Amino acid sequence: MAKDTSLYAGKRILVTGGAGFIGANLVKRLIELNADVTVFDNYATGSTSNLYDIEGYTLVEGSILDERLISRIVSNQDIVFHLAVMPISQSFDNVIEMANVNYMGTLKMLEACRNTDTIERFIYTSSVSIYGNALLLPINNSTPYDILTMYAATKLGGEALCDTYTSQFNLPISIVRYSNVYGPRQNPQNPFRGVVGKFLSYALEGKPLKILGDGSDIRDYTYIDDAIEATIRAGIYDNAEYCKLNLGTGIGTSTDELAKIIQSFFPAIDINYVDARDIDLVPKRIVSGHDAREVLSWEPITLKEGIGKMIQQIDNNMTSYVL
Numbered sequence: 001m002a003k004d005t006s007l008y009a010g011k012r013i014l015v016t017g018g019a020g021f022i023g024a025n026l027v028k029r030l031i032e033l034n035a036d037v038t039v040f041d042n043y044a045t046g047s048t049s050n051l052y053d054i055e056g057y058t059l060v061e062g063s064i065l066d067e068r069l070i071s072r073i074v075s076n077q078d079i080v081f082h083l084a085v086m087p088i089s090q091s092f093d094n095v096i097e098m099a100n101v102n103y104m105g106t107l108k109m110l111e112a113c114r115n116t117d118t119i120e121r122f123i124y125t126s127s128v129s130i131y132g133n134a135l136l137l138p139i140n141n142s143t144p145y146d147i148l149t150m151y152a153a154t155k156l157g158g159e160a161l162c163d164t165y166t167s168q169f170n171l172p173i174s175i176v177r178y179s180n181v182y183g184p185r186q187n188p189q190n191p192f193r194g195v196v197g198k199f200l201s202y203a204l205e206g207k208p209l210k211i212l213g214d215g216s217d218i219r220d221y222t223y224i225d226d227a228i229e230a231t232i233r234a235g236i237y238d239n240a241e242y243c244k245l246n247l248g249t250g251i252g253t254s255t256d257e258l259a260k261i262i263q264s265f266f267p268a269i270d271i272n273y274v275d276a277r278d279i280d281l282v283p284k285r286i287v288s289g290h291d292a293r294e295v296l297s298w299e300p301i302t303l304k305e306g307i308g309k310m311i312q313q314i315d316n317n318m319t320s321y322v323l
């Protein structure tokens, strides 16, 4: 059973969405593991600035909707990590394009991989948003899906396509489902994303932490290095093949508690409350990482530990949150 991430050495890896938040962190780790990495991105939301401190990868600009281009870049790859996505923030205004990028784009990537003999694994990065407003917590693999947004519909649609390519074409696939990932390279200026980075950014600027709503919303936050480690293992462990793994810590944290954690590092910072947004449809989400722990020997850290690591990196001038 392959359980050694050093097996990435020399592997030809394609990362779609590799200039995005999670993609760039994944590329960094794969390069550290001596993989031969190609980043594929159209910079819709990502940027080469996310790759600022990484060297030794091939960069291809283009869209996952461009069948001719993707069949060319997929050919000769060993492992494909598919992260390119139109984000949840566009679930309301841009639904047709979202379905096109997230669903049709995934289909086109799978089809290109089916036609490539060298592919050893296709890793699809899904989201726990497919569980919507799950009533029984923590969410686990038997929790019924509850699709509340076009984003969730397209992410689950991508999973259905993966199932089809497994059953019909024997394509070796692993699926990881992320839950509120936070850490370096997440743009705190995006109004819809990354409350942890946003709060940290406010605190570093000496501004009050702005809570949307009453602060009672609960989420299960995953530190980026943990999300990356799980993804890397899912890409190479034999026992992860055909698995769908929810990456949750099993610990829920309210926005209020999150603000207080940030305050524990920056005691002079105040907290302000403003009106909630339409996009926040789920009051409470906690995700069991039981299967990921079993299959990947995965041990995520706590939110307080993750925030401590981010502050340490800022102190060491390794990253910046004030853009």
Ligand SMILES: NC(=O)c1ccc[n+]([C@@H]2O[C@H](COP(=O)([O-])OP(=O)(O)OC[C@H]3O[C@@H](n4cnc5c(N)ncnc54)[C@H](O)[C@@H]3O)[C@@H](O)[C@H]2O)c1
Pocket (backbone or CB within 6 Å): 016, 017, 018, 019, 020, 021, 022, 023, 040, 041, 042, 043, 044, 045, 046, 047, 062, 063, 064, 065, 082, 083, 084, 085, 086, 087, 101, 105, 125, 126, 127, 128, 155, 177, 178, 179, 180, 181, 182
């Ligand atoms: N960040 C989270 O907390 C979270 C939670 C659940 C699931 N996910 C999943 O993780 C993956 C990565 O998310 P992220 O947070 O890094 O998002 P991101 O927006 O930072 O990265 C997505 C990348 O995809 C690129 N992209 C968009 N459309 C493209 C296209 N047509 N062709 C090529 N590239 C394109 C963007 O430019 C961007 O670089 C996605 O599949 C997302 O659904 C993330």
